[in-house]
Amino acid sequence: MPDTVRDNKMVELLNEAYGKEQQLTAALELHLQSTTRPDYEKRLTDHLKETKSHAQAVSKRIKQLGGTPAEVSLPGPESVSKAAQGMQDRIAKAKAAVQGPLDTVRGSGEQQRMIRNARAEFEEEAHEIAAYTVIDSVATAVGDKETAQLARGILREEERMQKYLGDLLRDLAVDMAHDEIPVSEIDGPAARRSSSRQKSATAR
Numbered sequence: 111m112p113d114t115v116r117d118n119k120m121v122e123l124l125n126e127a128y129g130k131e132q133q134l135t136a137a138l139e140l141h142l143q144s145t146t147r148p149d150y151e152k153r154l155t156d157h158l159k160e161t162k163s164h165a166q167a168v169s170k171r172i173k174q175l176g177g178t179p180a181e182v183s184l185p186g187p188e189s190v191s192k193a194a195q196g197m198q199d200r201i202a203k204a205k206a207a208v209q210g211p212l213d214t215v216r217g218s219g220e221q222q223r224m225i226r227n228a229r230a231e232f233e234e235e236a237h238e239i240a241a242y243t244v245i246d247s248v249a250t251a252v253g254d255k256e257t258a259q260l261a262r263g264i265l266r267e268e269e270r271m272q273k274y275l276g277d278l279l280r281d282l283a284v285d286m287a288h289d290e291i292p293v294s295e296i297d298g299p300a301a302r303r304s305s306s307r308q309k310s311a312t313a314r
């Protein structure tokens with residue numbers, strides 16, 4: 111137990127954030143497996159690393175303040191690995207399809223799935239941004255400089271990820287329209303795939 115009410119309050123707020131980071135580590139690992147777009151996959155991998163380091167840094171600060179990091183109970187390793195295995199198979203197929211002629215990819219729902227994941231990630235980043243904004247503000251207001259500094263450092267990475275996802279959603283939305291709507295009905299940019307897609311298509 112922390113010695114002071116002040117530290118106790120910080121531990122309470124930090125533990126909330128710690129729970130979210132643990133949850134997101136699992137979510138990002140799953141999302142990574144259904145991502146067929148290389149730039150997105152790279153950014154997810156990077157943010158997964160960041161997320162793990164956020165969890166570590168927050169847990170360390172909780173201990174420094176005399177608190178106990180609250181572990182979140184996630185589905186057991188067995189059910190996760192089973193789900194992951196089924197997912198792996200589907201992803202192997204999806205990736206194989208992407209490497210084939212462009213037409214086989216159309217209508218596969220791949221874009222829809224990626225959009226669903228990217229939207230969820232965008233929302234989660236907003237959740238984290240709000241949480242660390244509160245932690246930074248409370249810590250600054252009560253003179254806990256170390257916690258404030260930690261929160262601001264993490265905040266910058268969450269904001270960068272959210273910005274990336276916001277831009278990505280625009281690209282994915284164009285691709286989804288391109289895949290689902292007949293070109294004859296399109297009077298706009300969705301007549302072609304988004305730019306990074308075109309790049310990877312011509313590189314083939």
Ligand SMILES: [Fe+2]
Pocket residue numbers: 131160161164238264268
């Ligand atoms: Fe985070």
Ligand SMILES: [Fe+2]
Pocket residue numbers: 134157161234235238267268271
């Ligand atoms: Fe994040």
